[in-house]
Amino acid sequence: MREEIKRIPEEALAKQQEYMRLVRFHPDRPKTYYIVTYGCQMNAHDSEKLAGMLEEMGMEPAGERTQADIVLHNTCCIRDNAERKALGNVTWLKEIKKERPELMIGVCGCMIQQEEMAKKLLKQYPFIDLAFGTGNLYRMPEYLLEAIENKSRVIRVDQESSTVVEGLPVHRESDIKAYITVMYGCNNFCSYCIVPYVRGRERSRRADDIVREAEGLAAAGVKEIMLLGQNVNSYGLDSEESISFAKLLHRVTQTGIPRVRFMTSHPKDLSDELIDEMAHNPVIAPHLHLPVQSGSDRILHEMNRRYTREHYLSRVKALRSAMPNIGLTTDLIVAFPGETEEEFEETLSLVEEVRYDSAYTFIYSPRKGTRAAEMPGQIDPQVASERIERLIAAQERITGEILSDMAGQTVQVLVEGTSRRRATQLTGKSGRNINVNFNGDASDVGKIIPVRVTGAGSNTLRGEKEI
Ligand code: 5AD
Ligand code: SF4
Numbered sequence: 001m002r003e004e005i006k007r008i009p010e011e012a013l014a015k016q017q018e019y020m021r022l023v024r025f026h027p028d029r030p031k032t033y034y035i036v037t038y039g040c041q042m043n044a045h046d047s048e049k050l051a052g053m054l055e056e057m058g059m060e061p062a063g064e065r066t067q068a069d070i071v072l073h074n075t076c077c078i079r080d081n082a083e084r085k086a087l088g089n090v091t092w093l094k095e096i097k098k099e100r101p102e103l104m105i106g107v108c109g110c111m112i113q114q115e116e117m118a119k120k121l122l123k124q125y126p127f128i129d130l131a132f133g134t135g136n137l138y139r140m141p142e143y144l145l146e147a148i149e150n151k152s153r154v155i156r157v158d159q160e161s162s163t164v165v166e167g168l169p170v171h172r173e174s175d176i177k178a179y180i181t182v183m184y185g186c187n188n189f190c191s192y193c194i195v196p197y198v199r200g201r202e203r204s205r206r207a208d209d210i211v212r213e214a215e216g217l218a219a220a221g222v223k224e225i226m227l228l229g230q231n232v233n234s235y236g237l238d239s240e241e242s243i244s245f246a247k248l249l250h251r252v253t254q255t256g257i258p259r260v261r262f263m264t265s266h267p268k269d270l271s272d273e274l275i276d277e278m279a280h281n282p283v284i285a286p287h288l289h290l291p292v293q294s295g296s297d298r299i300l301h302e303m304n305r306r307y308t309r310e311h312y313l314s315r316v317k318a319l320r321s322a323m324p325n326i327g328l329t330t331d332l333i334v335a336f337p338g339e340t341e342e343e344f345e346e347t348l349s350l351v352e353e354v355r356y357d358s359a360y361t362f363i364y365s366p367r368k369g370t371r372a373a374e375m376p377g378q379i380d381p382q383v384a385s386e387r388i389e390r391l392i393a394a395q396e397r398i399t400g401e402i403l404s405d406m407a408g409q410t411v412q413v414l415v416e417g418t419s420r421r422r423a424t425q426l427t428g429k430s431g432r433n434i435n436v437n438f439n440g441d442a443s444d445v446g447k448i449i450p451v452r453v454t455g456a457g458s459n460t461l462r463g464e465k466e467i
Helices: 010-023 040-054 080-099 115-123 136-150 195-199 207-219 245-253 272-280 295-304 309-322 341-354 382-404
Strands: 032-037 070-075 104-109 128-130 154-156 179-180 222-230 259-263 288-289 327-334 358-363 408-417 425-431 435-439 448-456 460-465
Touching: 010 040, 032 040, 040 070, 040 104, 040 136, 040 179, 040 222, 070 080, 080 104, 080 222, 104 136, 115 128, 128 136, 136 154, 154 207, 179 207, 195 309, 195 435, 207 222, 207 245, 207 460, 222 245, 245 259, 245 272, 272 309, 295 341, 309 341, 327 341, 358 382, 382 448, 408 435, 408 460
Parallel strands: 032 070, 070 104, 104 128, 128 154, 179 222, 222 259, 288 327, 327 358, 435 460
Antiparallel strands: 408 425, 408 448, 425 435, 448 460
């Protein structure tokens, strides 16, 4: 299974720099851009790289999608509804293009990385001007130049997914919080999941490159870094460097950055070393996203998750005994093929037992090419909806209880901005990643400050600034 990691050489990147320059001085280039992002943080960060390249080519962000000269859709294919949303939006833009034929429509990201989807788009969506996959995102300037010069569509989705690219320009969404990718891809092949097929095998970035990026962000005044990977716990296993994720995390916290988070962790690889690092390092936020997916051993086995309910619960116990105040969150799938009522109830009982701060809940969505899509016993959609509703109700009740119990506690809030409704109302996130609203003034934005919790809404806390 081990594939050669293709580290894109500096010369290849230098070529793209040259293409960027050529686009910049091209009279027919788009002047404004708009990026529509679907899916996970990884995609959000890829969009920041796309924006970085577009700005390097002289383009400015358009206020609205309908006004932009180029609109890129950075797509997701994790579930059917993510794909449908993206396709719906692309089709909607076709009407705008009728009025403004110069509008360039681009599609990139995970959806297009699927061979069949790329073929379908090519045939049924002739108004798409530009398309490229996840592995060759760094070559967008070259494709764009080709499309502009030849006034033709450029569709380049090759299987070049096992790449690591350093040094792309990044236009970051926020100057308070920033993403750093530590590894790309996934080797786990959970039976329901398309990610390993569209994001390729695990490739870790070099620790020195990651630390250098963190140092740059710390020096620029960024307050929080989120380290990203599909499965950060296997960081470094694919590379010649023998550095664990816990050690990498430690190094990142030594850069002067005030707060560090990471996601996602796979329960089978969550090490004692990492728990120990989290427990003793105050820079690491007391939050862990630990997707469990199901509470039933038989379903976990069918999902190819490679842990049992008991193992998962023992990891939770280890986390909580090292850090009594840690906030846990998770991902849950209901109606996996063959899931019985009893097996679903095991998921419910696990949720009651763990008491997550919050959970992302999903109805299983068959993905072509994955093992689970071929499994017998696909569940009736009505049964699936009924199960997810019960699960959501249980989680909402638990979230409400946990938040109400926080009254009187002091939490450290990274203030991200003012409330949409009131300018004197500030909003930010606690270490446990819970939204907190409180009164203050705009000069607190970008600071981490202590806030005493005075009450709770359904998924937010209210508080008062501590003086
Ligand atoms: N159907 C439903 N949910 C899925 N996820 C991944 N693949 C599927 C699928 N085919 C969920 C998992 C994962 C999260 C990112 O998306 O819960 O942890
Ligand atoms: Fe998908 Fe499983 Fe990899 Fe997560 S660990 S990206 S669910 S295959």
